[in-house]
Amino acid sequence: MTQTLADMRRDYTRDGLSEANAPSEPLSLFRQWFGDAIQTEQPPVEPNAMTLATVDADGRPHCRVLLLKALDDRGFTFFTNYDSAKAEQLGVRPFAAMTFFWPSLERQVRIEGRIEKVSAAESDAYYQVRPLGSRLGAWASPQSQVIRDRAELERLLAETEQRFLDQAPHCPPHWGGYRLVPDRIEFWQGRPSRLHDRLNYRSVASDWQRERLAP
Structure with a gap:
């Protein structure tokens, strides 16, 4: 092996x-690359799939793949x-990192920064456009908690479906x-012989500073 x-x-x-060919600030370049990825x-590659890294109270890192749902x-x-576990970690250490990888384009984007909750109105607006099954699942699943088996999860979903039988589920x-x-x-743009291109943008005094990193 x-x-x-x-x-x-x-x-x-x-x-x-x-x-x-790179702009002075990074968000327009991300939008361009994201459009290329779409x-x-x-x-099975989902262009908005990204790895989210968080750190818990003991300093242990945790990673999982999520979907980006908004960018502005x-x-x-x-x-x-x-x-959830990730929410507990973000509550203790409100910083995170994201990584997007688009293999067909040989591109990767790494993003770091602080985390804040969006407004309740923003959460509700997105919740309302989710498929019904996903909206019910947000009520039914005690995310990150230990459950006995799959049957328990299906029972919780059945109870949730019964609860909202005569009304549309609202945002939990x-x-x-x-x-x-x-x-x-x-x-990061892949290049031959592992001599990849890496352009890094750092926020400095309310502006962006661009620099090239060695691969």
Whole structure:
């Protein structure tokens, strides 16, 4: 297995990333790359899938894959259960990192910053456009808690469906959004011989400073 893994390699030749073609601030470049990913990536890759990293009270890191659900000049928004493990970690240490990887484009974006809750109105607005099953699931699932088996989860869902049989489910008080407000965004473009392009943007005094990093 070790030898097999050591022999696994791919040369990146699709594109490059130069300062001459990069804007002075990162969000417009992210939007451009994200648009490229939507046009290029094919299932099962989801262009808005990203790895979210958090740190708990003991300093242990945790990672999981989530879906980005909103992007504006304030930052990057995702939604979850406020009683989940990730929410507990963010409550203790309100900082996180995101990584997007788009293999067809040979691109990666790393984002770091502080975390804030979005408004209840924003959470409700997104909740209302979710499929009915997802809205019911937000009520039914005690996210991150230990449950006996799959049958228990299905029982909780059946009880939730009965509860909202004659009314549309409303946004649970324990469910909503978080926004990552970035202070660092790095764009990685694969290049041949592992000499990749890395442009890093750092927030400095309410402005963005761009710098090239060695691969």
